[in-house]
Amino acid sequence: MKSIPLHTVPTTLGETPEMMQAIVIRKEREGEPMKSMVVEEVPVPELGPNEVLVLVMAAGVNFNGVWAGQGKPVSVFRMHKEPYHIAGSDASGIVWKVGKEVRRWKVGDEVVIHCNQSCGQCPECNGYDPMACSEQKIWGYETSWGSFAQFTKVQAQQLVHKPTQLGWEEAASYGLTYFTAYRMLVGRAQVKPGDNVLVWGAAGGLGIFALQICKILGANAIAVVSSPDKYDLVKSLGATGVINRKEFAFGFKPNETPAETKKRMDETKRLGAEIRKLTDGRDPDVVFEHVGQETFPASVFLCKRFGKIVICGATSGFDLSFDVRYLWMRQKEILGSHFANAYQAERANELVVSGKIKPVLDQVFDFAETAHAHQLMMENKHKGKLGIRIQAPNP
Numbered sequence: 001m002k003s004i005p006l007h008t009v010p011t012t013l014g015e016t017p018e019m020m021q022a023i024v025i026r027k028e029r030e031g032e033p034m035k036s037m038v039v040e041e042v043p044v045p046e047l048g049p050n051e052v053l054v055l056v057m058a059a060g061v062n063f064n065g066v067w068a069g070q071g072k073p074v075s076v077f078r079m080h081k082e083p084y085h086i087a088g089s090d091a092s093g094i095v096w097k098v099g100k101e102v103r104r105w106k107v108g109d110e111v112v113i114h115c116n117q118s119c120g121q122c123p124e125c126n127g128y129d130p131m132a133c134s135e136q137k138i139w140g141y142e143t144s145w146g147s148f149a150q151f152t153k154v155q156a157q158q159l160v161h162k163p164t165q166l167g168w169e170e171a172a173s174y175g176l177t178y179f180t181a182y183r184m185l186v187g188r189a190q191v192k193p194g195d196n197v198l199v200w201g202a203a204g205g206l207g208i209f210a211l212q213i214c215k216i217l218g219a220n221a222i223a224v225v226s227s228p229d230k231y232d233l234v235k236s237l238g239a240t241g242v243i244n245r246k247e248f249a250f251g252f253k254p255n256e257t258p259a260e261t262k263k264r265m266d267e268t269k270r271l272g273a274e275i276r277k278l279t280d281g282r283d284p285d286v287v288f289e290h291v292g293q294e295t296f297p298a299s300v301f302l303c304k305r306f307g308k309i310v311i312c313g314a315t316s317g318f319d320l321s322f323d324v325r326y327l328w329m330r331q332k333e334i335l336g337s338h339f340a341n342a343y344q345a346e347r348a349n350e351l352v353v354s355g356k357i358k359p360v361l362d363q364v365f366d367f368a369e370t371a372h373a374h375q376l377m378m379e380n381k382h383k384g385k386l387g388i389r390i391q392a393p394n395p
């Protein structure tokens, strides 16, 4: 069989075509998503002994697809040796073929894919945390063969069961951001009942799950968003208070004058007072960070004494500048966090299977519109998550 059409599930389960359609990024066209992400026909990848080929029913859009297309801050072609890059770190699908060592999964299983890959053989993988493996990589970003294709190649340990109550697009939409938020709040910051948690970007991919996790943990989530049309969404997900960041000029800009720094600090203090109105006068025990340069100085300042700032990203810039006196004199902690290990992904997935955590799928696009969906994300014109329908026959 040479190829299969889009939006179909072949009746010959497990029979693998030679070629597949994929959204391909090439070094020579790195740039904005509309330029860099192009539909091409490429060979279906070969499997190693511990790998699984999955028929991709739907894929989820993440910011790392924007970074991959742009080649910034680092080109993906410095991370792997493949001649082209297939992005995509979220998918739902059907196990189509398994490597000869795979025992936990069989052809026909319906699955969701988590995006952490590691060697599986080192002491870190086997007794500590696969995120500490020296070969740890994010599938579909630091590796090729991601989810924006008819088939994807993954390690067997990357699979979790698809929640049966969810459609394919919803099932493809939560893994990367939800499992990341789970590790940040449950694993790294160890949020406790009654904690106040300041959640930047609360209506975005990470934020929608941070709010739901806080609610389950009995913590109060203070949601920060940039427009009132996001208030209803974040409240419905459990936010106990909402702040519109556009009403406060706390954002850090490189090369500020002393007068600008003073203005920013005054506005940050005003923001702190607004937060305390929502928390019975208390500063946040935990700040959920992923915005980076613009918000980080405020995050360090606003966090309470002995509090924690947990950070996994830097949408507005990774070169952070902040007044460190607020960190050491008030004995705060900064915790780096990155995706999740397979155990955390499995535990977090159980909460979706049982219906306690729900995906927030804002829009679904057709396979051919994958670049457009990434463009919307780059321009911050979305809420919640964006999905891509690939082999699923109907929306």
Ligand SMILES: NC(=O)c1ccc[n+]([C@@H]2O[C@H](COP(=O)([O-])OP(=O)(O)OC[C@H]3O[C@@H](n4cnc5c(N)ncnc54)[C@H](OP(=O)(O)O)[C@@H]3O)[C@@H](O)[C@H]2O)c1
Residues within 6 Å of the ligand: 062, 063, 064, 176, 177, 180, 200, 201, 202, 203, 204, 205, 206, 207, 224, 225, 226, 227, 230, 245, 290, 291, 294, 295, 312, 313, 314, 315, 316, 337, 338, 339, 340, 377, 380, 384
């Ligand atoms: N390390 C990891 O494992 C990991 C995993 C997932 C994501 N990330 C990173 O985390 C970041 C966020 O991911 P995401 O999926 O949540 O993205 P997203 O869906 O775009 O949401 C981010 C939210 O941040 C807010 N935001 C954007 N620019 C801002 C600014 N200058 N100041 C304050 N808020 C701003 C926006 O909300 P408002 O405009 O409403 O405020 C936006 O909705 C990305 O950089 C991503 O690469 C890292």
